[in-house]
Each structure stands twice: as C-alpha cells, then as structure tokens.
Amino acid sequence: MTTVGFVGAGRMGAPMVTRLVEAGHDVAVLGRSSEKRSAAEQLGARPVAGVSAVADGADVVVVCVFTDDQVRQVCLDDGLLDAMSAGSTLVVHTTGSPRTVELLAERAPGIAVVDAPVSGGPHDIAAGQITLFVGGPESVFDRIRPVLASYGDPILHTGGLGSGQxxxxxxxxxxxxxxxxxxxxxxxxxxxxxxxxxxxxxxxxxxxxxxxxxxxxxxxxxxxxxxxxxxxxxxxxxxxxxxxxxxxxxxxxxxxxxxxxxxxxxxxx
The missing domain is CATH 1.10.1040 (N-(1-d-carboxylethyl)-l-norvaline Dehydrogenase; domain 2)
Structure with missing residues (x-):
C-alpha cells in the first residue's frame, strides 16, 4: 500500500481516486469546501482541508487540475511543494508547459517530479485504460508505476522530465x-x-x-x-x-x- 495525496478530484481526478482506493492505496484528497470533502469521502478517500494535510505522510502526491496556472498556484503559491516530504514524488497529470515541471523540480530538489499528462477521458480512467505519457528519471518511473497502474494502461515512459508534456x-x-x-x-x-x-x-x-x-x-x-x-x-x-x-x-x-x-x-x- 502506498500513501497518496491527491489534488484535483474533479471530472478526471475523481475516477482516478476511486481506482486508487480500490487498488488498496491510502488516499488523502484535498477538499477546500465541505461539499468537496463530502464528495471525496464518498469516493472512499480521506478528505483533508489543506495542502499541508494532503502532503502529510504521502509517498506520492498527484496533481490533476485543469490549467498550468493552477498547477503553479497549488504547488508554489499554496505551498504544496514545501509541505511534501523529502524523497516523495510529485506527479503532474495536468497538460501544460514542460517548463512548469522543470521549474517545480528546480524549486524542490529533494522532491522527485514527473510529468504524466493523460490521453483519454473519464470513462477510460474508470476502466483502468487511460494512456499516460510519463516524463522523468527511469528510477522514479519504476518506483511510482504501481500507483499509476491503478488507473493507467498503457503507461508510456517518454524520456526525461518534460518529455511527457x-x-x-x-x-x-x-x-x-x-x-x-x-x-x-x-x-x-x-x-x-x-x-x-x-x-x-x-x-x-x-x-x-x-x-x-x-x-x-x-x-x-x-x-x-x-x-x-x-x-x-x-x-x-x-x-x-x-x-x-x-x-x-x-x-x-x-x-x-x-x-x-x-x-x-x-x-x-
């Protein structure tokens, strides 16, 4: 079992959370409102109210928001990177600029960062058949693959950081x-x-x-x-x-x- 923090349990993220829970992982989901925390609980996850709590004890933190600006907001301005433990891994599913994940890696040298944009829709995630393009060190890719395999297939390692984007x-x-x-x-x-x-x-x-x-x-x-x-x-x-x-x-x-x-x-x- 892996402890997973999850930010962005919306249209694409919610079925990912469901699959992670069904695979036996301990999943904490960020919910900034009581409604979103209730929705996270219904998915079988642990709802938390802040970024520090979603990162607390997490081996892997997944970000699945809509835009690049939102990735930078939650990771940098809201302090998600600062709250993550050294040696943990940040997975960015949001499609955006390759420069963003490079910037995040520069800002947090003790955190492994991978970009893993997806190809497909919520129905593919629910079936465990969403395509993932993963950029990052091969050793990190191998380490987090069991987590990604909860909902991803095929999972394609495209090369170094940013290549997935x-x-x-x-x-x-x-x-x-x-x-x-x-x-x-x-x-x-x-x-x-x-x-x-x-x-x-x-x-x-x-x-x-x-x-x-x-x-x-x-x-x-x-x-x-x-x-x-x-x-x-x-x-x-x-x-x-x-x-x-x-x-x-x-x-x-x-x-x-x-x-x-x-x-x-x-x-x-």
Missing part, C-alpha cells in the same frame, strides 16, 4: 491537424455533392483513415465541425499551450499551423 502536446496537435484536414475534405466534398457522413464512413475504411475520423465516425452522426465544437475547450487549451511554448523556444509548428487554424481558429484579441 511535449509528447502529449504534439499528440493533440496532430489530432487537431487531422481534424483540420477532415474539415477541408468535407468542405470540398460538399462542393462536389458528396455527403459528409458517407465520406467519413468511407474514409475510415480506406488508406486515408485517422484517429480523428474514427472518433467522428464512432459518434454515428454529426459533422466534423460538430465534433470540433464538442471538444474545442479541451483541445483548444492544449493547442494554445504548444503554440506558446513553441514560440518561447524559438520554434514554430510549420505547415501544422494552417491546419490548426482550420480546426481551431486563434481567438481574436
């Missing part, structure tokens, strides 16, 4: 680019009289198939744009991050940019 961001960039390609193909098809649903169904069986086409076709109805609209909040967040990080590192996304604009136009400022 890069892989996740590039993965979602490719998904957005595929959606951009499909949107262009559907628009062309409409101009020449090809039904969009029929096009997607056929492409899924042909050499032009893609994960994006399978996701759209698997819904059974709706257009490419309908699917983009349904996931735009989550996918758009990650695309915005990779654009920003690419610029920070002096890179650009090349021909992918036009496809990203087609799928997820940059909001006007």
């Amino acid at each position: 890069w892989v996740k961001l590039l993965n979602n960039t490719l998904l957005a680019a595929q959606l951009g390609l499909l949107a262009e193909a559907a628009a062309f098809g409409a101009r020449v009289g090809v039904d969009e649903a029929g096009l997607i169904a056929a492409v899924r069986r042909g050499s032009g198939s893609s994960r994006a086409a399978d996701l759209i076709g698997g819904r059974g109805a709706g257009s490419v744009q309908d699917f983009i609209d349904s996931i735009g909040e989550f996918l758009g967040k990650d695309v915005a991050v990779i654009r920003a990080v690419a610029a920070e590192t002096g890179n650009d996304l090349g021909i992918l940019e036009g496809l990203l604009d087609r799928a997820l136009p940059t909001p006007a400022t």
Whole structure:
C-alpha cells in the first residue's frame, strides 16, 4: 500500500481516486469546501482541508487540475511543494508547459517530479485504460508505476522530465491537424455533392483513415465541425499551450499551423 495525496478530484481526478482506493492505496484528497470533502469521502478517500494535510505522510502526491496556472498556484503559491516530504514524488497529470515541471523540480530538489499528462477521458480512467505519457528519471518511473497502474494502461515512459508534456502536446496537435484536414475534405466534398457522413464512413475504411475520423465516425452522426465544437475547450487549451511554448523556444509548428487554424481558429484579441 502506498500513501497518496491527491489534488484535483474533479471530472478526471475523481475516477482516478476511486481506482486508487480500490487498488488498496491510502488516499488523502484535498477538499477546500465541505461539499468537496463530502464528495471525496464518498469516493472512499480521506478528505483533508489543506495542502499541508494532503502532503502529510504521502509517498506520492498527484496533481490533476485543469490549467498550468493552477498547477503553479497549488504547488508554489499554496505551498504544496514545501509541505511534501523529502524523497516523495510529485506527479503532474495536468497538460501544460514542460517548463512548469522543470521549474517545480528546480524549486524542490529533494522532491522527485514527473510529468504524466493523460490521453483519454473519464470513462477510460474508470476502466483502468487511460494512456499516460510519463516524463522523468527511469528510477522514479519504476518506483511510482504501481500507483499509476491503478488507473493507467498503457503507461508510456517518454524520456526525461518534460518529455511527457511535449509528447502529449504534439499528440493533440496532430489530432487537431487531422481534424483540420477532415474539415477541408468535407468542405470540398460538399462542393462536389458528396455527403459528409458517407465520406467519413468511407474514409475510415480506406488508406486515408485517422484517429480523428474514427472518433467522428464512432459518434454515428454529426459533422466534423460538430465534433470540433464538442471538444474545442479541451483541445483548444492544449493547442494554445504548444503554440506558446513553441514560440518561447524559438520554434514554430510549420505547415501544422494552417491546419490548426482550420480546426481551431486563434481567438481574436
């Protein structure tokens, strides 16, 4: 049994907590309100009210909040890193800038930090089949793998710290680019009289198939744009991050940019 502290038991985090408890781990969940503490208790976890309590005695602390800014807030401003014991491990599931986990590691040299963004949804977590892209030292990866295996499969070690974030961001960039390609193909098809649903169904069986086409076709109805609209909040967040990080590192996304604009136009400022 491993003692696990958990921050962010929301849409994605709640099924992770359930799986951790079912696997026999001792799980403390941060709940800043009585309602959230009650929800944590219903998951079978120990509800705690502050970051010091969630880190107390924890071998592994998992952070699964929505944005990079929230990761920095809870880990740095709220004092989670300071409250963690030397030799413990911080796991960041939130998709964000690789620079964030590097900064956390710099600020807490006695804490092992790994980035482990996920690919999939709550239903995948509940089934124990969420994909994890894990960046960090191999020795740390091996040590925490039994905890991650409570809900993750496959668990892919992508290399050093920050590499999990890069892989996740590039993965979602490719998904957005595929959606951009499909949107262009559907628009062309409409101009020449090809039904969009029929096009997607056929492409899924042909050499032009893609994960994006399978996701759209698997819904059974709706257009490419309908699917983009349904996931735009989550996918758009990650695309915005990779654009920003690419610029920070002096890179650009090349021909992918036009496809990203087609799928997820940059909001006007």
